[in-house]
Amino acid sequence: MQPEIEHLASRFREELAGVADERALEELRIRYLGRKGALAGLFQDLGKAAAAERPAMGKAIHALEQVVAEGLAARKTALSACAEERLPAGFDPSLPGRRPWRGRRHILSAVLEEIIDIFRGMGFSVAEGPEVETDYYNFQALNFPANHPSRDSQDTFYVDDEVLLRTHTSPVQVRYMETHPAPVRIVAPGRVYRNEAVDASHAAEFFQLEGLYVDAGVTIGDLKTTLRQFAREFFGPRAELRFRPHFFPFTEPSAEADVLCFNCGGEGCRICGGTGWIELLGAGMVHPNVFRAVGYDPERVTGFAFGIGIERMAMQRYGIEDIRLFLENDVRFLSQF
Amino acid sequence: MLISLDWLRQYVDIEEEPRRLAEDLTMLGLNVEGVEHRPNPFAPLRIGRVLTCERHPNADRLSVCTVDIGEAAPRDIVCGAPNVRAGQEVPIIPAGEPLPDGTVIKKGKIRGALSEGMICSVRELGLGAEADGIMVLESGLAPGTPLSALFGHEDWILDIDVTPNRPDQLGYLGVAREVAARYERPLRLPATEIPAAALAAMEPVPVDIEDPADCPRYLARRLRDVTVGPSPAWLCRRLESMGLRPINNIVDVTNFVLFETGHPLHAFDAAKLAGGRIVIRRARPGETTVTLEEKEVALDPADLVIADAERTVCIAGVMGGANSLVTESSREIILESACFHPGLIRGTRQRLDLTTDAAYRFERGADAEMADFASRRVCRLLAELAGARVAAEPDDHYPGRAAPRKVILRVAKVNGLMGTDLDAATVEHLLERLQLPAETAPGGLAVTVPSFRRDLAAEIDLIEEVARLYGYDRLPLENRVRNTLYATRLPEERLAARLHEALRGLGCQEVIASSFMDARSLDAMRLPGDDPRRRVVVLRNPLVSFNAQMRSTLLPGMLEVLKTNFHRGQEELRLYQIGRVYRRREGTTLPDEPVHLAVLLTGHAQPAHWRQPASALGFADLMGVVQGLQDLLPDLAPDYAGDEPCLVPGAAVHLLRGEAAVGWAGLLRPSLMHDLKQKRDVFALEMDLSGGGDPGQRCFAPLPAYPALLRDLALLVPDGLPWRRVAETITEAGGRLLERCGLFDVYRGEGLPAGHASYAVRLVFRSPEGTLTDKQADKQLTRVLQALDKTLQVRLRS
Numbered sequence A: 001m002q003p004e005i006e007h008l009a010s011r012f013r014e015e016l017a018g019v020a021d022e023r024a025l026e027e028l029r030i031r032y033l034g035r036k037g038a039l040a041g042l043f044q045d046l047g048k049a050a051a052a053e054r055p056a057m058g059k060a061i062h063a064l065e066q067v068v069a070e071g072l073a074a075r076k077t078a079l080s081a082c083a084e085e086r087l088p089a090g091f092d093p094s095l096p097g098r099r100p101w102r103g104r105r106h107i108l109s110a111v112l113e114e115i116i117d118i119f120r121g122m123g124f125s126v127a128e129g130p131e132v133e134t135d136y137y138n139f140q141a142l143n144f145p146a147n148h149p150s151r152d153s154q155d156t157f158y159v160d161d162e163v164l165l166r167t168h169t170s171p172v173q174v175r176y177m178e179t180h181p182a183p184v185r186i187v188a189p190g191r192v193y194r195n196e197a198v199d200a201s202h203a204a205e206f207f208q209l210e211g212l213y214v215d216a217g218v219t220i221g222d223l224k225t226t227l228r229q230f231a232r233e234f235f236g237p238r239a240e241l242r243f244r245p246h247f248f249p250f251t252e253p254s255a256e257a258d259v260l261c262f263n264c265g266g267e268g269c270r271i272c273g274g275t276g277w278i279e280l281l282g283a284g285m286v287h288p289n290v291f292r293a294v295g296y297d298p299e300r301v302t303g304f305a306f307g308i309g310i311e312r313m314a315m316q317r318y319g320i321e322d323i324r325l326f327l328e329n330d331v332r333f334l335s336q337f
Numbered sequence B: 001m002l003i004s005l006d007w008l009r010q011y012v013d014i015e016e017e018p019r020r021l022a023e024d025l026t027m028l029g030l031n032v033e034g035v036e037h038r039p040n041p042f043a044p045l046r047i048g049r050v051l052t053c054e055r056h057p058n059a060d061r062l063s064v065c066t067v068d069i070g071e072a073a074p075r076d077i078v079c080g081a082p083n084v085r086a087g088q089e090v091p092i093i094p095a096g097e098p099l100p101d102g103t104v105i106k107k108g109k110i111r112g113a114l115s116e117g118m119i120c121s122v123r124e125l126g127l128g129a130e131a132d133g134i135m136v137l138e139s140g141l142a143p144g145t146p147l148s149a150l151f152g153h154e155d156w157i158l159d160i161d162v163t164p165n166r167p168d169q170l171g172y173l174g175v176a177r178e179v180a181a182r183y184e185r186p187l188r189l190p191a192t193e194i195p196a197a198a199l200a201a202m203e204p205v206p207v208d209i210e211d212p213a214d215c216p217r218y219l220a221r222r223l224r225d226v227t228v229g230p231s232p233a234w235l236c237r238r239l240e241s242m243g244l245r246p247i248n249n250i251v252d253v254t255n256f257v258l259f260e261t262g263h264p265l266h267a268f269d270a271a272k273l274a275g276g277r278i279v280i281r282r283a284r285p286g287e288t289t290v291t292l293e294e295k296e297v298a299l300d301p302a303d304l305v306i307a308d309a310e311r312t313v314c315i316a317g318v319m320g321g322a323n324s325l326v327t328e329s330s331r332e333i334i335l336e337s338a339c340f341h342p343g344l345i346r347g348t349r350q351r352l353d354l355t356t357d358a359a360y361r362f363e364r365g366a367d368a369e370m371a372d373f374a375s376r377r378v379c380r381l382l383a384e385l386a387g388a389r390v391a392a393e394p395d396d397h398y399p400g401r402a403a404p405r406k407v408i409l410r411v412a413k414v415n416g417l418m419g420t421d422l423d424a425a426t427v428e429h430l431l432e433r434l435q436l437p438a439e440t441a442p443g444g445l446a447v448t449v450p451s452f453r454r455d456l457a458a459e460i461d462l463i464e465e466v467a468r469l470y471g472y473d474r475l476p477l478e479n480r481v482r483n484t485l486y487a488t489r490l491p492e493e494r495l496a497a498r499l500h501e502a503l504r505g506l507g508c509q510e511v512i513a514s515s516f517m518d519a520r521s522l523d524a525m526r527l528p529g530d531d532p533r534r535r536v537v538v539l540r541n542p543l544v545s546f547n548a549q550m551r552s553t554l555l556p557g558m559l560e561v562l563k564t565n566f567h568r569g570q571e572e573l574r575l576y577q578i579g580r581v582y583r584r585r586e587g588t589t590l591p592d593e594p595v596h597l598a599v600l601l602t603g604h605a606q607p608a609h610w611r612q613p614a615s616a617l618g619f620a621d622l623m624g625v626v627q628g629l630q631d632l633l634p635d636l637a638p639d640y641a642g643d644e645p646c647l648v649p650g651a652a653v654h655l656l657r658g659e660a661a662v663g664w665a666g667l668l669r670p671s672l673m674h675d676l677k678q679k680r681d682v683f684a685l686e687m688d689l690s691g692g693g694d695p696g697q698r699c700f701a702p703l704p705a706y707p708a709l710l711r712d713l714a715l716l717v718p719d720g721l722p723w724r725r726v727a728e729t730i731t732e733a734g735g736r737l738l739e740r741c742g743l744f745d746v747y748r749g750e751g752l753p754a755g756h757a758s759y760a761v762r763l764v765f766r767s768p769e770g771t772l773t774d775k776q777a778d779k780q781l782t783r784v785l786q787a788l789d790k791t792l793q794v795r796l797r798s
Ligand SMILES: [Zn+2]
Pocket: A261, A262, A263, A264, A265, A266, A267, A268, A269, A270, A271, A272, A273, A274, A276, A277
């Protein structure tokens, strides 16, 4: 008798697996649990069995009855869930998604913000100043004598003899120190202007970020460390900087900082002009004459200053070869960043 | 400044590879921007020995030779020269290699005989004009030796970017001094002794300096019996390496010494100087002169000139005059070696737009002490090359003579700035290498600054010298950026950051347009004469004449961006810009620079998508942006009575903050986009952000505790009655139980009386005290309907 029960159990499992809808499930239920079903048949047989076998056989039939009931119930739950989750005809998950209009920052604005954030993390606050400036703040207070060749590198737009468009963000240094006692640690972002013919690498209006840190005992080492930290955050942890002497009227000693060419790693290639280094920014220790102009005592404080060209940073990082793209504002360009 | 290494080696030994040298100089502050190799043009040629020479079987005038050029086997070469003989030593150009003029000889058969090169004549080598046969050498060098062992030279040219503070680097001696300092090698000064045999007593040159401040030194020297002629090869080579064409020995020597010493000199034909005298004076009003470039220029009384008894013969320090030029027939010259006021030379150079090697150096400041050295150097060379007799005594007028400058340098200050721990001896040694003698003095090292380093005026200048020679890269990294200074944010920064975020959320792309503006754009905007946007800042020297003014409004720049994109086929544009505008203000030197926001929308509210058709952009989309801004600026309110010249009347609002009008929003007049091919609706707004943005402390409102009751109405509203009046009436009549009223549909068309629309409005009633009953809500609703009927004659749609 026992093998017969086991056979019936395995046949039920097979049939249950083949059930595809609720109607088939009901038919299956009737075949097994109905009044004339398979289990009813077994119970009839049980009556005819020998008394000694009955307890064990009854137990086995009841176990089978339980298996069948549970199997049917589980199948029913699964089938009804499937009906709830049925998708409309023609459903296609690969059809294009719908999203609202997406706004973006202008690439320059985003890069500027990122650079400000890096310096903010090093304790630099933002300061601002006018773009239409006086000759005094743009040149004289920064140790550019009148009628001196040091002004040649700064082709200037003039409004009149005294008023001009700032050629760099450095006047903000002077304005800030005039109104704040040392120590100061600021960055001054903003637009600057040069009266230069516009081509792929020259713009008449561009963005700069000035940095200034003045305190007792600031050294060139502090400057090098700060700028190296900036380069590593902006270009990646392996960025290497080198500092070479240069001339700016308002810093001394002055330096230009180059970053190791990311393309050739210093071997020399087309991008770095064969030198292995890419000119990055100008920097130096604040000239004592600038301190005197703002009423600081150069015997008591020292400081460093630097100026970063934002377009240059963006061009370096994204491989942009024409500076005019920034002001053109073609949305196909702007939407790439 | 171009530097030929071959020339530079005259003054200092250089063992380094040219690129190594360039790198070292760059790290010393002489930024080498280019390194150019100029190979010896004779390097491809070989010395050959003619082994055999026989008549060509097919040509009487040709010979077939075998020539040993140091290779395993001799080469067959066909030669047409009559003087070729076996046993001769000759210059050979192997087939496939270039001659000095670039011509390449091909390997091939000449009348059936193989020829693997060419035996060269003097003319083919560029060494002479005659060409009646091959050149025969007598060097005794082994066959195969490159001909460059006998002729020509290899050179490297460094292009150094000299900063304006270092005029001493505008001459070979100055660069050599840096090389000597860098590698600690001796400097070899060129010879300046004039041979005694060439010296002769001569009458002095009368020199009159009108204002000593204009001319700190004027040293004149008379040279007689000069023979003007071509310069020798070595001198031509030097000038050619600088890109200069040799002219004659007099001019070439002055140019050579200019580059050698960095000091400009000028030679006059003494016979052409009226009265034989030299006057250094300012130009007379209305005076003109003709330069040696045969160009007539008008002089200004601010220009310094060299004159004779009658007229200007030279624009001082800038360019000589045609009337006193040294020519082939000159026999006696006066050599000027002077020093002029840099600012004067710069002014004249700029005014006349004449950039010359001399002016470039004088405006950066010439070394007055070098004037004598350079003059003697020229005289020595002219005695040798032009047979000149030289006045034994120069006429040296030196009103600006000054004692050498002494600067005190404190070693502690050096270390304080460099972050180093150098001792005094180390610092002294570094200075010594730069030819800056130092001695211990009270307070520090007393450094004597030589005349050729006029840029070193203060202690800080010497610190830079020490730092750059020590090496910036050796200066220790430090991190003393102390944490006692905390970064703070300006209110403007906070507002800008929030606005950028809000506008991105509204789907707008940021643009950054030019700060300059077309002068005509304000007329296109129809602004009246007294509009504040008419107070523009005008540039005196704009890049392009029509963009001569700074923008006083962001709109024209935004429209430029719009047009650029339209022309390139991008028509769905939602743009914004946050930037300064510039407006003149009476009574102040500098203009106002308020920060403005502009937004520009065109295209569709929603583009076509498979889930829905495209929906047209409307005024409501612009007002949606205004609502987005109101989240940040709660005091921002539209004023519907506003009227803005650049907007379509009726589709325009002013934006107010409190009582102040800060901007506008609306539909742009189509005339602003008249140059677009297709007409488009463009919605825009512009507002001044200088009112700040801190929204103040907001108070938390508790969430409602009781459910709301909704009542939907269909109201029949006549055209011309603004929704805001309907909304105001409902709000007022609804009382405190009316939480909100919203318009959710507007219907026009069939079933309505003409000139009316049906507004579907949802009223939300709620009480903070308890659950509202239908009765309470309906009571308020009745009041609302009565008020609408009474004040606006608006009734329910039946
Ligand atoms: Zn590279």
